[in-house]
Amino acid sequence: MSASLNERVIPPPPESSDSRTFRRGIIDLIDGLYNWELWLHLGWTDIKQRYRRSVLGPLWITIATGVTAVAMGILYGTLFGFTIKEFLPYVILGLIFWNFIQNSILDGSVVFSTNEGLIKQLPAPISVHVYRVVWRQLIIFAHNIVIFLVVLAVFRPPINWWALLFFPAMALFVLNAIWTTIVFGILSTRFRDISQLTTTIVQLAFFMTPIIWKLGPSMGNRVGSRARLVELNPLYHYIEITRAPLLGEHVEFYHWAIVLACTAIGCLAALVIMRNYRSRVAYWV
Template sequence: MLPTKTRFPAEAFADIGAALEKHYLATTFSWQDVAQRYRRSRVGVFWLTINMGVLIGALGFVFGTLFRTPMQEFLPYICVSLIFWGFISTSINEGCTAFVSAEGIILQVRMPLFTHILRTLYRNAIILGHNILIYPLVLLAVGRMPTWYVFLAVPGFVILSLNLLWVMLILGVLCARYRDMTQVMQNLLQVIMYLTPVMWMPRTLPEGISRLLLDLNPFYHLISVVQQPLLGELPSTTSWIACVAFAVVGWTVALFLFGRYRHRVPYWL
């Protein structure tokens, strides 16, 4: 028998490996989730895109006027920020209930638990894919052209997704045991949104506190690695180093926690 310290991560690796090997399960479930939500709608999932487009237009006009920022600069900024913040916040919120929502499957079907985490992330990635269609339309509307930096958004999205997965895995286990954690996270994310440059630009902060507030905010670094390339800017080295460090530390904690309590999740549901 393996020592306890090595047995827990080994069990976590086995579950995650099995889920990745059977990735088609998560993909199928996620497409069904999106299709079922809009089964009888003619527009379908594009209602989410329409709603996001209206929100971007309204907030872009209001906050652009309040901050006295040229619409050619502010509208693409708030477009990218809202789209990716929606992906981050919804993934985390739904990650809290990933195991709880799949209670029937977990209790009746033998399946890797990590499949339900992947299912949640894939579902939100599908919605993100629909919403990102607004981005080129906004650029066209304000007369801007993307730069070659846009290709850096791809590795940025990969490192963002890797970080979201360990956050969702930890929260999925904790919220299966402590159901009040779901409400706590929803309220916490509301506060974090206002502390993160989503609806305001970093340069609007006072000189003295701007860098400190941004550097200490992990969500700023996570959103920056995809936001800045799409806005024609090169992401800072600090943000990339921070995101990689978050992934290493976060997955270390997640693997131990998941390996330690994986067998208890069905009993908590």
């Protein structure tokens, strides 16, 4: 009897869960990329559902952005004393890239709360829904960039080799769209007021970012020097690294440095949030 007691096997201690580790968060992001067929299909389906039963379909994206950009370009160009040839490409590119930023933030902040059914029923990484939002914004961007190609053919802005910087700039836009969707999406799922606050802040940021206005001789030296405070707005630097190369302008290095710093900080914040709250999204939606 005593021998049997001595020979009892002591069970090993339970293994600790790794659900709240950086490793699990990174694996979720990688697994989401491997499910590329799923998020490509979901993103394209979102576009088709939005314009279902319309005659022009997704072309309404291009028409709406084009009409808005032309109207604002003519109006504000006249008010600020700029020529249409100079100001219209500036406004059109500003609106195109701003729409990408704005929609990435606003759509990303509700991506999980609006896909409750899929998250609870579809056994897939939550990053699939993040990539779905980014892919949808790229589709919209592809529709809108056609407007600039038309303006390019009509007004012929001085394009040069600086235009190649557009490609690394767009890569940074995609990275920032991913981390903003993760950060605002997960936090807004837990605290629903964040999405409303985000909408208000984004609307305010539009008027504080040089998209439909810019510094020029007509503003005078005093106003121009005060308006330089706009450089405190990080979104200004994002717009600058994408718009300026396509207008044939040189982009100062500090614009790239600020964008790279914001991207690094944002990606780190996204990893921390994925580590701590990724597994709780399904319970919060």
